Amino acid sequence: MSASNNEVPVGLDGDNDYTSRTGQKQAPIPVQKDEDSIESGVNPATEDSDAQLEKDDKDAINKDNIVDARTRGAAKSKGAYTDPGDEEGLPGPNDGTSRGATEGLQDKSTKDAVV
Numbered sequence: 001m002s003a004s005n006n007e008v009p010v011g012l013d014g015d016n017d018y019t020s021r022t023g024q025k026q027a028p029i030p031v032q033k034d035e036d037s038i039e040s041g042v043n044p045a046t047e048d049s050d051a052q053l054e055k056d057d058k059d060a061i062n063k064d065n066i067v068d069a070r071t072r073g074a075a076k077s078k079g080a081y082t083d084p085g086d087e088e089g090l091p092g093p094n095d096g097t098s099r100g101a102t103e104g105l106q107d108k109s110t111k112d113a114v115v
Contacts, residue, residue, distance in 0.1 A: 014034035032038065046052050091097045 016033045016035075019031045019033045040047060042052065
């Protein structure tokens with residue numbers, strides 16, 4: 001690995017071209033400059049604490065949406081489901097959809113024909 005791969009690129013570390021123009025800062029979601037200070041709304045001494053994370057989780061989780069039952073009673077009762085048989089749902093032999101399998105049996109003239 002060459003030394004040039006470990007170098008930090010030279011240039012500006014901020015880009016304010018995308019910020020809201022003067023007079024548009026009152027928009028629903030204004031875009032701030034990189035150097036603008038932003039109020040956290042949380043005490044910096046406790047904002048990364050476990051207590052704050054626990055409080056955030058408690059505030060975010062709506063206990064009314066937690067389901068007590070695992071499947072909400074949607075499972076079928078025991079013995080209500082049976083596997084289908086081998087022929088279940090298949091058309092009968094004389095309905096025209098299985099012509100290849102029954103063709104020789106229906107046409108006596110092709111009984112001894114070589115295919």
